Amino acid sequence: MSRKVPDKWQSSVKAMKAVQVAFDMDEKIQLSIRKEALEAGLSPSDQIRDILGLPINKRPKRPRLTVSLAPSDYEVLAEKYQLAADQQLEIKKKLMDDLINYVNQQPSQN
Numbered sequence: 001m002s003r004k005v006p007d008k009w010q011s012s013v014k015a016m017k018a019v020q021v022a023f024d025m026d027e028k029i030q031l032s033i034r035k036e037a038l039e040a041g042l043s044p045s046d047q048i049r050d051i052l053g054l055p056i057n058k059r060p061k062r063p064r065l066t067v068s069l070a071p072s073d074y075e076v077l078a079e080k081y082q083l084a085a086d087q088q089l090e091i092k093k094k095l096m097d098d099l100i101n102y103v104n105q106q107p108s109q110n
Contacts, residue, residue: 023048033047033048033051074088074091078091
């Protein structure tokens with residue numbers, strides 16, 4: 001018995017059928033691919049697709065960095081910033097300020 005996928009989900013069907021492939025390779029090779037991706041403004045995944053001659057999504061992506069924070073991380077950061085651990089938005093703002101200050105204090109690499 002086959003069920004029809006609702007129309008609003010049709011665009012997701014291809015993505016659901018995709019299989020992620022992980023590569024365990026020499027650290028030097030991984031670093032080289034990551035650097036090339038960064039210089040080309042691509043994700044490492046898109047850089048690998050480009051190297052392999054596969055199509056890549058040319059839509060501009062919102063550049064962002066991510067980090068996973070556990071509840072215990074929020075507790076540590078809340079103490080650091082003198083906030084409550086449940087004030088996650090305020091903690092995020094302080095984190096962004098710290099990252100911006102960190103980069104601004106680094107010697108210029110241009």
